[in-house]
Structures are given as C-alpha cells and as structure tokens.
Amino acid sequence: MAEGKEEIDGVVTELLPNSIYRVKLESGQSVLAHLASGTRMQLVRVLPGDQVTLELSPYDPGRGRIVRRGGERPGR
Amino acid sequence: MINLKSEREIGIIREAGEILHGVLKLVEDACKEKVRTRDLDAMAEQFIVSRGAAPAFKGYKGFPASLCISINEEVVHGIPGPRRIKSGDIVSVDCGVRYKGYIADSALTIPVGDISAAVQKLLKVTEEALYLGIDKARPGNFVRDISQAVQSHVEKHGFSVVRELVGHGVGREMHEEPQVPNYVTDSRGARLEPGMVIAIEPMVNLGVYHVTMLSDKWTIVTLDRQPSAHFEHTIAITENGPQILTNGQ
Numbered sequence: 434m435a436e437g438k439e440e441i442d443g444v445v446t447e448l449l450p451n452s453i454y455r456v457k458l459e460s461g462q463s464v465l466a467h468l469a470s471g472t473r474m475q476l477v478r479v480l481p482g483d484q485v486t487l488e489l490s491p492y493d494p495g496r497g498r499i500v501r502r503g504g505e506r507p508g509r
Numbered sequence: 510m511i512n513l514k515s516e517r518e519i520g521i522i523r524e525a526g527e528i529l530h531g532v533l534k535l536v537e538d539a540c541k542e543k544v545r546t547r548d549l550d551a552m553a554e555q556f557i558v559s560r561g562a563a564p565a566f567k568g569y570k571g572f573p574a575s576l577c578i579s580i581n582e583e584v585v586h587g588i589p590g591p592r593r594i595k596s597g598d599i600v601s602v603d604c605g606v607r608y609k610g611y612i613a614d615s616a617l618t619i620p621v622g623d624i625s626a627a628v629q630k631l632l633k634v635t636e637e638a639l640y641l642g643i644d645k646a647r648p649g650n651f652v653r654d655i656s657q658a659v660q661s662h663v664e665k666h667g668f669s670v671v672r673e674l675v676g677h678g679v680g681r682e683m684h685e686e687p688q689v690p691n692y693v694t695d696s697r698g699a700r701l702e703p704g705m706v707i708a709i710e711p712m713v714n715l716g717v718y719h720v721t722m723l724s725d726k727w728t729i730v731t732l733d734r735q736p737s738a739h740f741e742h743t744i745a746i747t748e749n750g751p752q753i754l755t756n757g758q
Contacts, residue, residue, distance in 0.1 A: 434566055434569065434572075434577060434585070434586065434603055434605055434614060434683060434684075435585045435586070435603075435674035435675065435676070435677075435710055435712060435739075435741075436674065436675055436676070436677040436684045436688060437673065437674060437675075438672060438673050438674060438675045438688065438690060439688060440694070441672075441673060442672075459673075459719055460673070460719075460720070460721050460722070461721065501695075
C-alpha cells in the first residue's frame with residue numbers, strides 16, 4: 434500500500450493575516466499554510482500566484498507549511 | 510528514524526513475503542473476465558488466514574479489505590466490491606501480509622484479455638522500472654538513486670510517475686521511514702544501509718502524472734482518467750546488494 438508523500442505542490446491563491454496563505458494544491462483542494470521556519474529565516478517573499486511546495490499536517494489535512502517557493506522541482 | 514532489521518527479522522519478513530507471493534499468484538490465476546473484485550479479496554483473505562498470517566491492509570486506517578484492487582485509471586487503494594472485471598482491463602492488486610508481527614507488501618498489475626499495445630508497454634515499462642530501482646538499493650547509495658532509476662526509465666518511454674504517493678520503509682509497521690519517491694526531489698534522502706527493508710513501488714501513468722482521490726476517500730485515480738500501472742516488492746538491503754523478499758525465492 435503506497436504512502437502519501439509528505440510534500441505536495443500548489444499555488445498560492447490568497448494572502449491572509451498573520452502570514453497565513455491559502456494554497457490551491459494540484460489536486461484542486463485548498464489548504465491553509467504558514468511558512469516553515471526555514472523559508473521565514475531566508476526572508477522568502479511568497480505572493481499569490483507563486484508555486485510552492487508544502488508539507489501537509491498529519492493531524493489536519495487542511496493545514497500545511499510552505500517549505501519551498503519556486504516552480505518545478507528539479508528533475509521533473 | 511529508520512528501523513534497521515536484524516537477519517532474524519528479515520527472515521520473518523521473507524516468510525511473510527512467501528505467503529504474500531502465494532496470495533498474488535492465486536489472485537493472478539483467478540483474475541479473469543466476469544470475476545468480481547470482492548471475490549478475489551475473499552480468496553486472498555482466506556489464503557492468508559489459512560497460513561497463520563493476517564491481512565495487513567484490513568483495518569489499516571479503516572481500509573475495509575485485504576487487497577487494494579485498482580482497475581485501469583485507478584492508480585492505487587481501490588476497494589474491492591461488486592465490480593466485475595472486463596476484457597481489456599488492467600487490474601492492479603496490492604496486498605500486505607502480517608506474519609509473526611512483521612509486514613511484507615507487494616503489488617502487481619494483471620492484464621485481462623486483449624489490451625492495447627500502449628497499455629502493454631505501460632505494464633512492461635513499470636515492471637522494468639521497479640527492477641531498475643531495486644538494483645540501486647545498495648549500501649552507500651541514497652534513496653534518490655532509486656528514485657532516479659525509476660523516473661528516468663519511465664520518462665524515457667513517455668510515461669509519467671505519480672508524485673503524491675511513494676514507497677516506504679516496512680517491517681514492524683506498514684509505513685516506516687524512509688519515504689521512497691519514484692521521482693527525483695531536491696533531497697537525496699537517506700543513505701542506504703544493510704538492514705533497511707523498503708517497499709519500492711513505481712506507480713506509472715500513461716498520461717499526466719497528476720492524480721486525485723475519489724469520494725470513497727481511498728481510491729486514487731489519474732486526473733486525466735488514463736490508465737495507470739503499479740508494481741511493488743519489499744526488499745532488504747544487504748552487504749551484497751538488494752534481496753527481494755516477496756518473489757517467493
């Protein structure tokens with residue numbers, strides 16, 4: 434039985450207060466995400482329309498953290 | 510943390526794998542036109558229980574059956590039911606066996622009747638990709654070497670690998686670390702060491718790699734509803750390279 438990948442790609446659709454982002458996943462589902470500390474430290478600006486990579490919360494599939502900004506993953 | 514397994518533990522997983530190989534052989538022989546998928550599931554469960562083992566999928570996060578049966582555009586995690594198999598279908602059968610506390614996990618995709626040349630090639634390339642991935646499962650390599658071998662073979666033939674679902678460590682639990690993606694990510698992943706036991710399982714789509722989940726909350730289908738194939742073995746990494754634990758040898 435295959436396991437769900439921890440990371441998933443999406444596009445930022447909306448900026449919400451407190452650095453929360455609404456991200457539309459490739460599957461069409463929308464989730465709320467905050468920035469992972471790494472991306473926050475590197476002062477990555479995330480804007481609507483940006484491609485991002487998320488880790489979804491194992492506890493709440495409607496929540497995630499943005500671990501990377503950027504388009505295609507390498508090797509795609 | 511990655512659970513390394515002792516030789517004794519790997520031996521038990523191999524026993525589970527032998528039972529599992531028997532299950533998949535039985536199902537492969539029975540997988541014919543007009544057979545209902547729930548009949549295949551019942552047959553598999555009976556076989557597993559008769560060997561003193563338990564179906565590992567049944568009850569896993571609420572999954573209701575012993576087999577995942579995924580037909581045509583269904584990628585994985587299809588639930589067996591009243592559907593009857595038709596000529597021209599490709600039937601992916603995925604099964605897990607728990608024996609003496611350890612789990613083995615394996616899958617194959619069975620063509621039924623006449624299937625198109627493109628789909629035949631899809632099955633062949635997916636199975637080849639599995640074995641190319643297994644060949645990279647050697648001490649000193651990284652998880653990404655497996656991913657790369659699978660992805661490059663698949664894409665060379667114009668097919669695509671599913672991203673959302675991945676292979677995984679297996680043994681005491683169904684899903685252990687590390688994750689084993691079938692595509693290259695920007696992380697090289699864990700370094701492979703003797704004693705690791707992993708399930709390598711390319712899921713390969715004829716069309717786009719995107720997938721979505723049906724309303725049953727289990728069945729994963731391709732977004733473009735084109736066919737998808739799936740082959741999987743549980744393997745142990747040893748000093749001498751990979752050992753397949755689910756091929757009955």
